[in-house]
Amino acid sequence: MGVPVVGCLCDVCQSTNPKNKRTRCSVIFGLPEGNLLIDTPPDLRTQLLANGIGVIHAVAFTHSHADHLFGLDDVRLFQFYLGHEVPIYCEPNVDAKIRKVYDYAFSTESQTHVGSRPALDMREIGLDRFDVLGAAVTPIRLQHGPRFEVLGFRVGNIAYCTDVNHIPEESWSKLEGLDVLVLDALRPESHATHFSVEEAVEVAQKLGAKQTYLTHISDRLEHERTNAWLPDGIELAYDGLELPLS
Template sequence: MSTDPLLNEPTGDKNAAASAEVVFLGTGTSVGVPAIGCECDVCTSSDPRNQRTRCAIVVRMQNGNLLVDTPPDLRTQLLREKIPLVHAVLFTHEHVDHLYGLDDVRLFPFRLGHPMPLYCERHIEERIRRVYDYAFSDREPTHPGSTPQLDFVPITHDRFQVLGADVLPIPMRHGPHFNVLGFRFGDFAYCTDTNGIPSESMKRLRGVDTLVIDALRFRPHPTHFCVEEAIEVIDEIRPRRAYLTHLCHEIDHETVESNLPEGVHLAYDGLRLTIDLSAE
């Protein structure tokens, strides 16, 4: 019998080990939407799909909830989506909008009974140790929970397992100075913050059913795919469905969604998708 990762109670679903739910915590660019001080039509829109916090997802699996990135909006996002527990964290890269909510995982080790596992590349670990140096101090803590309890699990570009699920890294470029990772979970791939996917990485995306890909705006950008470029990648990979994420305030949900090609959609905060972890 399987276990619901949100409630830690038996579900009775024999297919739960292969099935997972992806929850979009945030789908916005680094400054979020609405942008501070902006009075454009999207930033002042009443459409909740135009309210975009910084990018992150949770993959809810049989053995727990896997958080991909820790944006500055993390506490608000987890409360909004009623996700009371995270069992592990996986990082795409170390930029502020994907990292600086890490302190919000501080409560979870009390319930887990062990430090929070952080799956990341070595250079991301080094950044975390600098930014959150107080979490790694030799000074005696004043009280339990005064600092985050973190446990690094190094990853490379090789396949690895998290919470019993296979994860395949997708090495990508994020402008001229940064390498980032996308991730494939069964028939689902998450590729945010990129404007270049090498041919070897494209091979790792073959056969995906659902692709989530960066599409910042309509105009070209030096570190992100624009909508047209993202659609070109989608046309090459040919997933059954694709979702554009990391969207700025130039993207009005209703207007743009209605003009996208068949099978291509805009992601939005709170979107939930069912995926198959066993497919490859």
Template sequence: MQESTVQTDGLTSPEVVFLGTGTSVGVPSLGCDCEVCTSTDPRNQRTRCSILFRLPNGNLLVDTPPDMRTQLLREKIPLIHAVLFTHEHVDHLYGLDDLRLFPFRLGHGMPLYCEPQVEARIRRVYDYAFSDRKPTHPGSTPQLDIVSIGHEPFEVLGTRVVPIPLKHGPYFDVLGFRVGNFAYCTDTNDVPEASLERLMGVETLVIDALRYAPHPTHFCVDEALEVIAKVKPKQAYLTHICHDLDHAKAQAKLPEGVYLAYDGLRVPLPG
């Protein structure tokens, strides 16, 4: 395989692409005929959560949801250079096999940056990718290069990434990520004090806000707004949204500088 050159696809400055902004079942939800699920507003059509950092040295994906292939085709993203994982839940991991094509163009396995518990799930669910059996043909299994991370900053594609430890209900620890002055904190209902300190000074904060009513593992809208008030970013975006929030109606209720994210939204990556 030939080593690829970095493809920026006309990138003039770093940006973040919201590939998916929906909850674990997506919006519309199967079998639901509520006002949001039947809405004609495309901003109410939410695939499972993921973002993409378009950087000078390549495309850095956060999570591989089941909708990943559709998301990348929709946004015309032809190549992924590396992946970060927030945690191992199905809606953030189970599109992983669709990375199989990219190593042909990269010339090496796909780098996956994740915590040990995420690696364990990947090795268990995608055991065929780590088999000693000789493959029947090139591309029959994904080529994955796992890089273990913890809570210390690390570098990917020439960019410094700061992990943000978060709580996701009583049983799961997850990671948010800070890149420059942009922070992404999905799937959380608690930001520990030490993690809050890592968020200070960000210009753009993306945070979980599932619905209006409280939830045992996700921030509701009011709880997300409380975190935003503490961090004081220039702008904030709510994500991991369920069908309780109609985009236009919910946006009208949000304070200045706070926005409901939507699939396909692109925002500059602050330095």
């Protein structure tokens, strides 16, 4: 829902600490040949402006839920900067959802004007490593609840794993030797489709990344209080967080 949550009067939603102001999850990898955006949340335009991001050169999707997809129309601007369609990397089920939700982007009718619909270059990915913008990206299979599969992504020694409550056995090896792990931790209590804080800490300690940041966090987690009791090397992420890409 983002924080503050509409209509909520809890202390986190009423907080003046900017690190308790949370838009919906996304991340950008600054790669040798441009910016790779992971997911297009409904807050995308606001996020790009707030963080001084000029151009998106390609997009990859973890999955097709609304809070990770429904800002896709905002990428229509970048076709003008790039001079070509925006490359979109996703699994077939995400491709199908995009074509359904944004059917106008794939219309065969002539446009009334250039840019009247997003220009998207759909590129299928699976679990094999793929190259984009001068870098190798490794997809990681994750479970977002018992019946829904999503992807995490690793670039160099940073891995981004949002919307997960189970890591399949075959995926652990792709998460070894990390400098930074960004991991889902929705709230203190267990959840059907997300790691709790305790579960995320257990995963982080098992993987042994040098630093772990918890993301997709709800208004149940006040930034300073939560960080005060998290183990060393684990803390809450926040909007605008920048990390060196190794």
